Amino acid sequence: MSFTLHGLPVSSGIAIGRAHLVSHTSLEVVHYVLPKHLVAEEVARLEAALQATRDELTALRANRPQQAAAEFDAFLDLHLMILADEHISHAALEMVKNEHCNAEWALKSQMDALVTQFEAFDDAYLRERKTDVIQVVERILKILGGHPGHVPPEPQHEGETVLVAHDVSPADLIQLKPHQFCAILTDLGGATSHTAIVARGLNTPCVVGLHHARELIKDRDMLIVDGEQGVVIVDPDKNMLAEYRLRQSEWALERQKLKRLKTARANTLDGTRIELQANIEMPGDVAQVLENGAAGVGLFRSEFLFLNRDDLPGEEEQFEAYRAVLEGMGELPVTIRTYDLGADKQLKGATRVASNPALGLRAIRLCLAEPKLFRAQLRALFRASVYGNLKILVPMLSGASEIIQTLQMIATVKQELLADDIPCKPDVPIGGMIEIPAAALALGVFIKKLDFLSIGTNDLIQYTLAIDRTDEEVSHLYDPLHPAVLELLAHVIGSANKANVPVSVCGEMAGELAYTRLLLGLGLRQFSMHPAQLLATKQRVLTSNLADITPLAQKILRADDPLKIRELLDRLNA
Ligand code: PEP
Ligand code: MG
Secondary structure, three states: OOEEEEOEEEEOOEEEEEEEEEOOOOOOOOOOEOOHHHHHHHHHHHHHHHHHHHHHHHHHHHOOOOOOOHHHHHHHHHHHHHHHOOOOHHHHHHHHHHHOEOHHHHHHHHHHHHHHHHHOOOOHHHHHHHHHHHHHHHHHHHHHOOOOOOOOOOOOOOOOEEEEEOOOOHHHHOOOOOOOOOEEEEOOOOOOOHHHHHHHHOOOOEEEOOOOHHHHOOOOOEEEEEOOOOEEEEOOOHHHHHHHHHHHHHHHHHHHHHHOOOOOOOEOOOOOEOEEEEEEOOHHHHHHHHHOOOOOEEEEEHHHHHOOOOOOOOHHHHHHHHHHHHHHHOOOEEEEEOOOOOOOOOOOOOOOOOOOHHHOOOOHHHHHHOHHHHHHHHHHHHHHHHHOEEEEEEOOOOOHHHHHHHHHHHHHHHHHHHHOOOOOOOOOOEEEEEOOHHHHHOOHHHHHHOOEEEEOHHHHHHHHHOOOOOOHHHHHHOOOOOHHHHHHHHHHHHHHHHOOOOEEEOOHHHHOHHHHHHHHHOOOOEEEEOHHHHHHHHHHHHOOOHHHHHHHHHHHHHOOOHHHHHHHHHHHHO
């Protein structure tokens, strides 16, 4: 009997194939106390499992497939780092020695403690790293249980195969041969999970957060996976199959056609030039940016340089990273955001967990509280400025005093560099992110003191609606079309345009086709998004006429009934 499952679409495309279920360790481990004379043996068993896991990960890294991105190395390094972390291996060994418990129980206890710490992080990316901790522990547990590791075995089926897992680690995913699986489905995971990132990199349709897919789908079930809508049809009938096969070829054709837009100018039908830039996390992402014909980097989330490591990147390392991006992009603008690290989590030695991390010592607040760290980044940025077209973007500014302090620090760094005859561009534009409602409302000082603005809709929506953007339980309330959000967007875009201060949107909203015309109609002329969304957005721009869009967008702005807003948006997108 046919049925449908809904999840979170993270990598688009349509796939049709037979299910291949991958088992996982439930992590439900038993607890027992060992007699004293067996403790040394248990310690040795755990040590051997830790070493075997280390060997397995090292071998994976050494044999990574050619087509796998360098990002995969980072994932494996992260897993090796977690394995070496004293909170896992050392603490588990100590627990066996001191409490005489079994190795599995010690590992699980240490993992639970670490996961709880990760869950308190306000940064979605960091919070999702708890999945990496679980995956590493799963790997050790499998070895303890005598299994060879949880790499998906080669499917024996003929034809296309869909991987169905409770969760799958990036380390396992990278072992997949090209096209070994035509789609990936998982019960767990979020949009920024490593699994999602890897699936995107492999260009494989992927739906995560399906909750019970692994329970409901049986091995060899026929599946249709719609990675665009996050829909999985199990056991489809003939008509459904025919329909989706057609959609599949249409989709492939569409992607092919989109490639032709790479060098086209992003002009609306009435000839208005729209700037479509890309968001990146690491210097290695530049290739994808260029492949998709971006007009520049609109947001480089520089804090990613600080993640997955024990130490902090120094001035020199940061300088090289920024230089690589600037040189890679040639003449095109590169907007580097100063690090948006959450509170104390990533800094070595920090132990305090903020009671409300999203409202805590984050981004520019942290920079101003840790001037030494911030100064190193600013020096690296200005030193790199001579290698391209740099703009510096400051996150989470709330008002005048933070702007003034930031600009003062920048001025001091510039003076120091000039005094030491270190080459730098003194006129690098400095911009501010508008992602706190206070900033959007008290915009005057931002317009007066800064060279450009970039609206971070992800946080602006979170703070305006008081909804944790990472909390699944309130995700249905996370609404970019809420009248308060639209009012703030219209106000910021309109005021900046009036003052001739460049303004862009770099939150997820910028890359969602449903909102392209709405944002254009509100006066937005600069968008920054994931490189994979660029060409489809360009196509939407090319088929949009500002004269038609603007009055409808204004109507949406005046509407307060959600149904009416939806109806008007549909008209706008028709
Ligand atoms: C945003 O808040 O919209 C944004 C672009 O920044 P981040 O998602 O990194 O918080
Ligand atoms: Mg933000």
